[in-house]
Amino acid sequence: MSKRSTKAPDNPGSAFGQAIGNMFQERVEKIQREVVERCGYRYHSGKDPLPGYRGATLRIRDRKGHEWQIDSAVTDQRNHVVIIGEVKYIQRAKHVTDKGSWICNCHSLLRQTYPTIRASIAVLAGGWSKPALKMIRDCGTEVFYVPYEDLVKGFSEKGITINWTDEGSAQASQEAWDTFSLWSEVEKEEIADKVVQSIAFPLAERIEKFLTDTTPRTVQSVEVSIKTNKGETIFRAFDTLQQAQEFQARVDFGEFFQE
Incomplete structure:
Protein backbone atom coordinates (compact mmCIF):
# COMPACT_ATOMS: atom_id res chain seq x y z
CA MET A 1 0.00 0.00 0.00
CA SER A 2 1.12 3.54 -0.67
CA LYS A 3 0.25 6.07 2.01
CA ARG A 4 -1.21 9.35 0.80
CA SER A 5 -2.46 12.42 2.59
CA THR A 6 -6.25 12.21 2.44
CA LYS A 7 -8.62 14.61 4.13
CA ALA A 8 -11.00 12.73 6.42
CA PRO A 9 -14.58 12.95 5.08
CA ASP A 10 -17.43 14.13 7.29
CA ASN A 11 -19.36 10.96 6.43
CA PRO A 12 -16.92 8.08 5.82
CA GLY A 13 -19.73 5.64 5.02
CA SER A 14 -21.06 7.85 2.24
CA ALA A 15 -17.56 8.60 0.96
CA PHE A 16 -16.67 4.91 0.89
CA GLY A 17 -19.90 4.03 -0.93
CA GLN A 18 -19.23 6.76 -3.49
CA ALA A 19 -15.69 5.48 -3.97
CA ILE A 20 -16.93 1.94 -4.62
CA GLY A 21 -19.52 3.26 -7.06
CA ASN A 22 -16.94 5.30 -8.96
CA MET A 23 -14.51 2.40 -9.09
CA PHE A 24 -17.23 0.04 -10.32
CA GLN A 25 -18.43 2.49 -12.96
CA GLU A 26 -14.94 3.20 -14.31
CA ARG A 27 -14.22 -0.51 -14.73
CA VAL A 28 -17.56 -1.22 -16.42
CA GLU A 29 -17.11 1.74 -18.77
CA LYS A 30 -13.67 0.46 -19.74
CA ILE A 31 -15.16 -2.92 -20.69
CA GLN A 32 -17.93 -1.28 -22.69
CA ARG A 33 -15.69 1.24 -24.44
CA GLU A 34 -13.26 -1.44 -25.62
CA VAL A 35 -15.91 -3.57 -27.33
CA VAL A 36 -17.82 -0.57 -28.72
CA GLU A 37 -14.74 0.96 -30.36
CA ARG A 38 -13.61 -2.43 -31.64
CA CYS A 39 -16.95 -2.71 -33.45
CA GLY A 40 -16.49 0.70 -35.07
CA TYR A 41 -18.90 2.70 -32.92
CA ARG A 42 -18.38 5.64 -30.56
CA TYR A 43 -18.76 5.38 -26.79
CA HIS A 44 -19.99 8.37 -24.76
CA SER A 45 -19.83 8.75 -20.98
CA GLY A 46 -19.23 11.38 -18.34
CA LYS A 47 -17.83 14.52 -19.92
CA ASP A 48 -18.09 13.22 -23.49
CA PRO A 49 -21.43 14.73 -24.61
CA LEU A 50 -23.56 13.53 -27.46
CA PRO A 51 -23.48 15.57 -30.69
CA GLY A 52 -25.62 18.70 -30.29
CA TYR A 53 -25.32 18.83 -26.50
CA ARG A 54 -23.10 20.90 -24.23
CA GLY A 55 -22.13 20.60 -20.59
CA ALA A 56 -20.09 18.48 -18.23
CA THR A 57 -22.55 15.57 -18.09
CA LEU A 58 -24.00 13.14 -20.61
CA ARG A 59 -27.54 14.32 -21.39
CA ILE A 60 -30.17 13.36 -23.93
CA ARG A 61 -33.69 14.69 -24.63
CA ASP A 62 -36.84 12.63 -24.86
CA ARG A 63 -39.66 13.30 -27.33
CA LYS A 64 -41.26 15.81 -24.95
CA GLY A 65 -38.09 17.86 -24.68
CA HIS A 66 -37.09 16.76 -21.18
CA GLU A 67 -33.36 16.18 -20.67
CA TRP A 68 -32.13 13.05 -18.92
CA GLN A 69 -28.66 12.53 -17.51
CA ILE A 70 -27.53 9.01 -18.34
CA ASP A 71 -24.29 7.15 -17.71
CA SER A 72 -23.44 6.03 -21.23
CA ALA A 73 -24.52 5.99 -24.86
CA VAL A 74 -23.26 4.41 -28.05
CA THR A 75 -23.58 6.16 -31.41
CA ASP A 76 -22.98 5.00 -34.97
CA GLN A 77 -21.12 6.82 -37.74
CA ARG A 78 -24.21 8.95 -38.45
CA ASN A 79 -24.44 9.98 -34.77
CA HIS A 80 -27.56 7.89 -34.20
CA VAL A 81 -27.91 6.59 -30.64
CA VAL A 82 -27.99 2.78 -30.71
CA ILE A 83 -27.42 1.83 -27.04
CA ILE A 84 -28.09 3.65 -23.76
CA GLY A 85 -26.75 2.49 -20.43
CA GLU A 86 -26.66 2.93 -16.67
CA VAL A 87 -24.12 1.78 -14.09
CA LYS A 88 -25.43 1.83 -10.53
CA TYR A 89 -23.94 0.62 -7.25
CA ILE A 90 -26.25 0.69 -4.23
CA GLN A 91 -25.13 -0.01 -0.68
CA ARG A 92 -28.58 -0.07 0.93
CA ALA A 93 -31.69 -1.77 -0.46
CA LYS A 94 -33.94 1.11 0.62
CA HIS A 95 -32.91 3.07 -2.50
CA VAL A 96 -33.54 0.37 -5.11
CA THR A 97 -37.19 1.18 -5.87
CA ASP A 98 -36.47 4.84 -6.63
CA LYS A 99 -33.37 4.04 -8.69
CA GLY A 100 -35.07 1.18 -10.51
CA SER A 101 -38.15 3.26 -11.34
CA TRP A 102 -35.93 6.02 -12.68
CA ILE A 103 -34.18 3.61 -15.05
CA CYS A 104 -37.50 2.22 -16.28
CA ASN A 105 -39.03 5.65 -16.87
CA CYS A 106 -35.96 7.19 -18.49
CA HIS A 107 -35.09 4.31 -20.79
CA SER A 108 -38.69 3.70 -21.86
CA LEU A 109 -39.14 7.35 -22.89
CA LEU A 110 -35.81 7.44 -24.72
CA ARG A 111 -36.61 4.25 -26.65
CA GLN A 112 -39.92 5.79 -27.70
CA THR A 113 -38.01 8.88 -28.87
CA TYR A 114 -35.13 7.27 -30.76
CA PRO A 115 -36.12 4.29 -32.94
CA THR A 116 -32.42 3.60 -33.63
CA ILE A 117 -31.87 2.43 -30.03
CA ARG A 118 -31.35 -1.32 -30.14
CA ALA A 119 -30.81 -1.88 -26.44
CA SER A 120 -30.81 -0.30 -23.02
CA ILE A 121 -28.40 -1.82 -20.53
CA ALA A 122 -28.20 -1.55 -16.74
CA VAL A 123 -25.05 -2.82 -15.03
CA LEU A 124 -25.91 -3.02 -11.34
CA ALA A 125 -24.11 -3.98 -8.14
CA GLY A 126 -24.86 -4.08 -4.44
CA GLY A 127 -28.10 -4.35 -2.53
CA TRP A 128 -30.57 -4.61 -5.40
CA SER A 129 -33.65 -6.68 -4.53
CA LYS A 130 -35.13 -9.36 -6.78
CA PRO A 131 -38.37 -7.36 -7.28
CA ALA A 132 -36.38 -4.28 -8.34
CA LEU A 133 -34.28 -6.29 -10.80
CA LYS A 134 -37.42 -7.90 -12.22
CA MET A 135 -39.09 -4.49 -12.61
CA ILE A 136 -36.14 -3.19 -14.63
CA ARG A 137 -36.03 -6.29 -16.83
CA ASP A 138 -39.79 -6.14 -17.39
CA CYS A 139 -39.32 -2.60 -18.76
CA GLY A 140 -37.14 -4.03 -21.52
CA THR A 141 -33.73 -3.21 -20.07
CA GLU A 142 -30.92 -5.78 -20.16
CA VAL A 143 -29.60 -6.27 -16.62
CA PHE A 144 -26.10 -7.41 -15.64
CA TYR A 145 -25.91 -7.78 -11.87
CA VAL A 146 -23.06 -8.20 -9.40
CA PRO A 147 -24.65 -9.50 -6.16
CA TYR A 148 -23.87 -7.80 -2.88
CA GLU A 149 -22.41 -11.06 -1.58
CA ASP A 150 -19.73 -10.97 -4.29
CA LEU A 151 -18.74 -7.46 -3.23
CA VAL A 152 -18.61 -8.48 0.43
CA LYS A 153 -16.36 -11.43 -0.39
CA GLY A 154 -14.07 -9.45 -2.67
CA PHE A 155 -13.48 -6.62 -0.21
CA SER A 156 -13.20 -9.02 2.73
CA GLU A 157 -10.29 -10.75 1.01
CA LYS A 158 -8.58 -7.36 0.87
CA GLY A 159 -9.20 -6.66 4.56
CA ILE A 160 -12.30 -4.45 4.30
CA THR A 161 -15.71 -5.23 5.79
CA ILE A 162 -18.61 -3.60 3.91
CA ASN A 163 -21.64 -5.46 5.28
CA TRP A 164 -21.74 -3.57 8.56
CA THR A 165 -24.88 -3.27 10.68
CA ASP A 166 -26.61 0.02 11.42
CA GLU A 167 -25.50 -0.20 15.06
CA GLY A 168 -21.84 -0.54 14.19
CA SER A 169 -21.84 1.52 11.00
CA ALA A 170 -19.95 4.53 12.38
CA GLN A 171 -16.84 2.58 13.39
CA ALA A 172 -17.01 0.05 10.54
CA SER A 173 -17.41 2.68 7.83
CA GLN A 174 -14.52 4.70 9.27
CA GLU A 175 -12.28 1.62 9.29
CA ALA A 176 -13.32 0.77 5.73
CA TRP A 177 -12.58 4.28 4.52
CA ASP A 178 -9.24 4.43 6.35
CA THR A 179 -8.08 1.20 4.71
CA PHE A 180 -9.44 2.02 1.27
CA SER A 181 -7.88 5.49 1.24
CA LEU A 182 -4.44 3.89 1.62
CA TRP A 183 -4.82 1.64 -1.40
CA SER A 184 -2.70 2.30 -4.46
CA GLU A 185 -4.31 2.66 -7.89
CA VAL A 186 -3.06 -0.83 -8.74
CA GLU A 187 -4.83 -2.30 -5.70
CA LYS A 188 -8.06 -0.52 -6.64
CA GLU A 189 -7.84 -1.86 -10.18
CA GLU A 190 -7.30 -5.37 -8.83
CA ILE A 191 -10.43 -5.29 -6.67
CA ALA A 192 -12.41 -3.68 -9.50
CA ASP A 193 -11.40 -6.50 -11.85
CA LYS A 194 -12.41 -9.07 -9.26
CA VAL A 195 -15.79 -7.44 -8.62
CA VAL A 196 -16.80 -7.36 -12.32
CA GLN A 197 -15.28 -10.73 -13.18
CA SER A 198 -18.64 -12.54 -13.31
CA ILE A 199 -20.23 -10.07 -15.75
CA ALA A 200 -17.28 -8.81 -17.82
CA PHE A 201 -17.45 -11.42 -20.60
CA PRO A 202 -21.26 -11.73 -20.93
CA LEU A 203 -21.57 -7.92 -20.94
CA ALA A 204 -18.99 -7.49 -23.70
CA GLU A 205 -20.44 -10.40 -25.66
CA ARG A 206 -23.97 -8.99 -25.48
CA ILE A 207 -22.91 -5.50 -26.59
CA GLU A 208 -20.96 -6.96 -29.50
CA LYS A 209 -24.02 -8.94 -30.57
CA PHE A 210 -26.19 -5.81 -30.56
CA LEU A 211 -23.66 -3.92 -32.67
CA THR A 212 -22.82 -6.65 -35.20
CA ASP A 213 -26.24 -8.24 -35.71
CA THR A 214 -27.04 -8.38 -39.45
CA THR A 215 -30.39 -10.16 -39.13
CA PRO A 216 -33.07 -8.52 -41.38
CA ARG A 217 -35.60 -6.45 -39.42
CA THR A 218 -39.04 -7.94 -38.83
CA VAL A 219 -41.96 -7.02 -36.60
CA GLN A 220 -41.53 -8.72 -33.22
CA SER A 221 -44.52 -7.21 -31.44
Whole structure:
Protein backbone atom coordinates (compact mmCIF):
# COMPACT_ATOMS: atom_id res chain seq x y z
CA MET A 1 0.00 0.00 0.00
CA SER A 2 1.12 3.54 -0.67
CA LYS A 3 0.25 6.07 2.01
CA ARG A 4 -1.21 9.35 0.80
CA SER A 5 -2.46 12.42 2.59
CA THR A 6 -6.25 12.21 2.44
CA LYS A 7 -8.62 14.61 4.13
CA ALA A 8 -11.00 12.73 6.42
CA PRO A 9 -14.58 12.95 5.08
CA ASP A 10 -17.43 14.13 7.29
CA ASN A 11 -19.36 10.96 6.43
CA PRO A 12 -16.92 8.08 5.82
CA GLY A 13 -19.73 5.64 5.02
CA SER A 14 -21.06 7.85 2.24
CA ALA A 15 -17.56 8.60 0.96
CA PHE A 16 -16.67 4.91 0.89
CA GLY A 17 -19.90 4.03 -0.93
CA GLN A 18 -19.23 6.76 -3.49
CA ALA A 19 -15.69 5.48 -3.97
CA ILE A 20 -16.93 1.94 -4.62
CA GLY A 21 -19.52 3.26 -7.06
CA ASN A 22 -16.94 5.30 -8.96
CA MET A 23 -14.51 2.40 -9.09
CA PHE A 24 -17.23 0.04 -10.32
CA GLN A 25 -18.43 2.49 -12.96
CA GLU A 26 -14.94 3.20 -14.31
CA ARG A 27 -14.22 -0.51 -14.73
CA VAL A 28 -17.56 -1.22 -16.42
CA GLU A 29 -17.11 1.74 -18.77
CA LYS A 30 -13.67 0.46 -19.74
CA ILE A 31 -15.16 -2.92 -20.69
CA GLN A 32 -17.93 -1.28 -22.69
CA ARG A 33 -15.69 1.24 -24.44
CA GLU A 34 -13.26 -1.44 -25.62
CA VAL A 35 -15.91 -3.57 -27.33
CA VAL A 36 -17.82 -0.57 -28.72
CA GLU A 37 -14.74 0.96 -30.36
CA ARG A 38 -13.61 -2.43 -31.64
CA CYS A 39 -16.95 -2.71 -33.45
CA GLY A 40 -16.49 0.70 -35.07
CA TYR A 41 -18.90 2.70 -32.92
CA ARG A 42 -18.38 5.64 -30.56
CA TYR A 43 -18.76 5.38 -26.79
CA HIS A 44 -19.99 8.37 -24.76
CA SER A 45 -19.83 8.75 -20.98
CA GLY A 46 -19.23 11.38 -18.34
CA LYS A 47 -17.83 14.52 -19.92
CA ASP A 48 -18.09 13.22 -23.49
CA PRO A 49 -21.43 14.73 -24.61
CA LEU A 50 -23.56 13.53 -27.46
CA PRO A 51 -23.48 15.57 -30.69
CA GLY A 52 -25.62 18.70 -30.29
CA TYR A 53 -25.32 18.83 -26.50
CA ARG A 54 -23.10 20.90 -24.23
CA GLY A 55 -22.13 20.60 -20.59
CA ALA A 56 -20.09 18.48 -18.23
CA THR A 57 -22.55 15.57 -18.09
CA LEU A 58 -24.00 13.14 -20.61
CA ARG A 59 -27.54 14.32 -21.39
CA ILE A 60 -30.17 13.36 -23.93
CA ARG A 61 -33.69 14.69 -24.63
CA ASP A 62 -36.84 12.63 -24.86
CA ARG A 63 -39.66 13.30 -27.33
CA LYS A 64 -41.26 15.81 -24.95
CA GLY A 65 -38.09 17.86 -24.68
CA HIS A 66 -37.09 16.76 -21.18
CA GLU A 67 -33.36 16.18 -20.67
CA TRP A 68 -32.13 13.05 -18.92
CA GLN A 69 -28.66 12.53 -17.51
CA ILE A 70 -27.53 9.01 -18.34
CA ASP A 71 -24.29 7.15 -17.71
CA SER A 72 -23.44 6.03 -21.23
CA ALA A 73 -24.52 5.99 -24.86
CA VAL A 74 -23.26 4.41 -28.05
CA THR A 75 -23.58 6.16 -31.41
CA ASP A 76 -22.98 5.00 -34.97
CA GLN A 77 -21.12 6.82 -37.74
CA ARG A 78 -24.21 8.95 -38.45
CA ASN A 79 -24.44 9.98 -34.77
CA HIS A 80 -27.56 7.89 -34.20
CA VAL A 81 -27.91 6.59 -30.64
CA VAL A 82 -27.99 2.78 -30.71
CA ILE A 83 -27.42 1.83 -27.04
CA ILE A 84 -28.09 3.65 -23.76
CA GLY A 85 -26.75 2.49 -20.43
CA GLU A 86 -26.66 2.93 -16.67
CA VAL A 87 -24.12 1.78 -14.09
CA LYS A 88 -25.43 1.83 -10.53
CA TYR A 89 -23.94 0.62 -7.25
CA ILE A 90 -26.25 0.69 -4.23
CA GLN A 91 -25.13 -0.01 -0.68
CA ARG A 92 -28.58 -0.07 0.93
CA ALA A 93 -31.69 -1.77 -0.46
CA LYS A 94 -33.94 1.11 0.62
CA HIS A 95 -32.91 3.07 -2.50
CA VAL A 96 -33.54 0.37 -5.11
CA THR A 97 -37.19 1.18 -5.87
CA ASP A 98 -36.47 4.84 -6.63
CA LYS A 99 -33.37 4.04 -8.69
CA GLY A 100 -35.07 1.18 -10.51
CA SER A 101 -38.15 3.26 -11.34
CA TRP A 102 -35.93 6.02 -12.68
CA ILE A 103 -34.18 3.61 -15.05
CA CYS A 104 -37.50 2.22 -16.28
CA ASN A 105 -39.03 5.65 -16.87
CA CYS A 106 -35.96 7.19 -18.49
CA HIS A 107 -35.09 4.31 -20.79
CA SER A 108 -38.69 3.70 -21.86
CA LEU A 109 -39.14 7.35 -22.89
CA LEU A 110 -35.81 7.44 -24.72
CA ARG A 111 -36.61 4.25 -26.65
CA GLN A 112 -39.92 5.79 -27.70
CA THR A 113 -38.01 8.88 -28.87
CA TYR A 114 -35.13 7.27 -30.76
CA PRO A 115 -36.12 4.29 -32.94
CA THR A 116 -32.42 3.60 -33.63
CA ILE A 117 -31.87 2.43 -30.03
CA ARG A 118 -31.35 -1.32 -30.14
CA ALA A 119 -30.81 -1.88 -26.44
CA SER A 120 -30.81 -0.30 -23.02
CA ILE A 121 -28.40 -1.82 -20.53
CA ALA A 122 -28.20 -1.55 -16.74
CA VAL A 123 -25.05 -2.82 -15.03
CA LEU A 124 -25.91 -3.02 -11.34
CA ALA A 125 -24.11 -3.98 -8.14
CA GLY A 126 -24.86 -4.08 -4.44
CA GLY A 127 -28.10 -4.35 -2.53
CA TRP A 128 -30.57 -4.61 -5.40
CA SER A 129 -33.65 -6.68 -4.53
CA LYS A 130 -35.13 -9.36 -6.78
CA PRO A 131 -38.37 -7.36 -7.28
CA ALA A 132 -36.38 -4.28 -8.34
CA LEU A 133 -34.28 -6.29 -10.80
CA LYS A 134 -37.42 -7.90 -12.22
CA MET A 135 -39.09 -4.49 -12.61
CA ILE A 136 -36.14 -3.19 -14.63
CA ARG A 137 -36.03 -6.29 -16.83
CA ASP A 138 -39.79 -6.14 -17.39
CA CYS A 139 -39.32 -2.60 -18.76
CA GLY A 140 -37.14 -4.03 -21.52
CA THR A 141 -33.73 -3.21 -20.07
CA GLU A 142 -30.92 -5.78 -20.16
CA VAL A 143 -29.60 -6.27 -16.62
CA PHE A 144 -26.10 -7.41 -15.64
CA TYR A 145 -25.91 -7.78 -11.87
CA VAL A 146 -23.06 -8.20 -9.40
CA PRO A 147 -24.65 -9.50 -6.16
CA TYR A 148 -23.87 -7.80 -2.88
CA GLU A 149 -22.41 -11.06 -1.58
CA ASP A 150 -19.73 -10.97 -4.29
CA LEU A 151 -18.74 -7.46 -3.23
CA VAL A 152 -18.61 -8.48 0.43
CA LYS A 153 -16.36 -11.43 -0.39
CA GLY A 154 -14.07 -9.45 -2.67
CA PHE A 155 -13.48 -6.62 -0.21
CA SER A 156 -13.20 -9.02 2.73
CA GLU A 157 -10.29 -10.75 1.01
CA LYS A 158 -8.58 -7.36 0.87
CA GLY A 159 -9.20 -6.66 4.56
CA ILE A 160 -12.30 -4.45 4.30
CA THR A 161 -15.71 -5.23 5.79
CA ILE A 162 -18.61 -3.60 3.91
CA ASN A 163 -21.64 -5.46 5.28
CA TRP A 164 -21.74 -3.57 8.56
CA THR A 165 -24.88 -3.27 10.68
CA ASP A 166 -26.61 0.02 11.42
CA GLU A 167 -25.50 -0.20 15.06
CA GLY A 168 -21.84 -0.54 14.19
CA SER A 169 -21.84 1.52 11.00
CA ALA A 170 -19.95 4.53 12.38
CA GLN A 171 -16.84 2.58 13.39
CA ALA A 172 -17.01 0.05 10.54
CA SER A 173 -17.41 2.68 7.83
CA GLN A 174 -14.52 4.70 9.27
CA GLU A 175 -12.28 1.62 9.29
CA ALA A 176 -13.32 0.77 5.73
CA TRP A 177 -12.58 4.28 4.52
CA ASP A 178 -9.24 4.43 6.35
CA THR A 179 -8.08 1.20 4.71
CA PHE A 180 -9.44 2.02 1.27
CA SER A 181 -7.88 5.49 1.24
CA LEU A 182 -4.44 3.89 1.62
CA TRP A 183 -4.82 1.64 -1.40
CA SER A 184 -2.70 2.30 -4.46
CA GLU A 185 -4.31 2.66 -7.89
CA VAL A 186 -3.06 -0.83 -8.74
CA GLU A 187 -4.83 -2.30 -5.70
CA LYS A 188 -8.06 -0.52 -6.64
CA GLU A 189 -7.84 -1.86 -10.18
CA GLU A 190 -7.30 -5.37 -8.83
CA ILE A 191 -10.43 -5.29 -6.67
CA ALA A 192 -12.41 -3.68 -9.50
CA ASP A 193 -11.40 -6.50 -11.85
CA LYS A 194 -12.41 -9.07 -9.26
CA VAL A 195 -15.79 -7.44 -8.62
CA VAL A 196 -16.80 -7.36 -12.32
CA GLN A 197 -15.28 -10.73 -13.18
CA SER A 198 -18.64 -12.54 -13.31
CA ILE A 199 -20.23 -10.07 -15.75
CA ALA A 200 -17.28 -8.81 -17.82
CA PHE A 201 -17.45 -11.42 -20.60
CA PRO A 202 -21.26 -11.73 -20.93
CA LEU A 203 -21.57 -7.92 -20.94
CA ALA A 204 -18.99 -7.49 -23.70
CA GLU A 205 -20.44 -10.40 -25.66
CA ARG A 206 -23.97 -8.99 -25.48
CA ILE A 207 -22.91 -5.50 -26.59
CA GLU A 208 -20.96 -6.96 -29.50
CA LYS A 209 -24.02 -8.94 -30.57
CA PHE A 210 -26.19 -5.81 -30.56
CA LEU A 211 -23.66 -3.92 -32.67
CA THR A 212 -22.82 -6.65 -35.20
CA ASP A 213 -26.24 -8.24 -35.71
CA THR A 214 -27.04 -8.38 -39.45
CA THR A 215 -30.39 -10.16 -39.13
CA PRO A 216 -33.07 -8.52 -41.38
CA ARG A 217 -35.60 -6.45 -39.42
CA THR A 218 -39.04 -7.94 -38.83
CA VAL A 219 -41.96 -7.02 -36.60
CA GLN A 220 -41.53 -8.72 -33.22
CA SER A 221 -44.52 -7.21 -31.44
CA VAL A 222 -47.03 -4.36 -31.73
CA GLU A 223 -48.38 -2.22 -28.90
CA VAL A 224 -51.51 -0.11 -29.26
CA SER A 225 -52.34 2.70 -26.83
CA ILE A 226 -55.67 4.51 -27.19
CA LYS A 227 -56.40 7.56 -25.03
CA THR A 228 -59.97 8.82 -24.65
CA ASN A 229 -61.12 12.40 -24.17
CA LYS A 230 -61.78 11.54 -20.52
CA GLY A 231 -58.14 10.68 -19.85
CA GLU A 232 -58.61 6.90 -19.89
CA THR A 233 -56.07 4.67 -21.61
CA ILE A 234 -56.69 1.38 -23.40
CA PHE A 235 -53.52 -0.64 -23.92
CA ARG A 236 -53.09 -3.88 -25.82
CA ALA A 237 -50.09 -5.85 -27.11
CA PHE A 238 -50.10 -8.06 -30.21
CA ASP A 239 -47.75 -10.40 -32.02
CA THR A 240 -48.46 -9.09 -35.54
CA LEU A 241 -49.45 -5.90 -37.35
CA GLN A 242 -52.57 -7.62 -38.67
CA GLN A 243 -53.82 -8.41 -35.16
CA ALA A 244 -53.28 -4.78 -34.11
CA GLN A 245 -55.08 -3.46 -37.19
CA GLU A 246 -58.04 -5.77 -36.59
CA PHE A 247 -58.28 -4.58 -32.99
CA GLN A 248 -58.23 -0.90 -33.98
CA ALA A 249 -60.88 -1.47 -36.64
CA ARG A 250 -63.37 -2.87 -34.12
CA VAL A 251 -62.67 -0.81 -30.99
CA ASP A 252 -65.87 -0.53 -28.98
CA PHE A 253 -65.74 1.64 -25.84
CA GLY A 254 -68.68 -0.31 -24.46
CA GLU A 255 -66.41 -3.33 -24.24
CA PHE A 256 -64.15 -1.50 -21.79
CA PHE A 257 -66.40 0.91 -19.91
CA GLN A 258 -69.64 -0.12 -18.24
CA GLU A 259 -71.73 3.03 -17.85
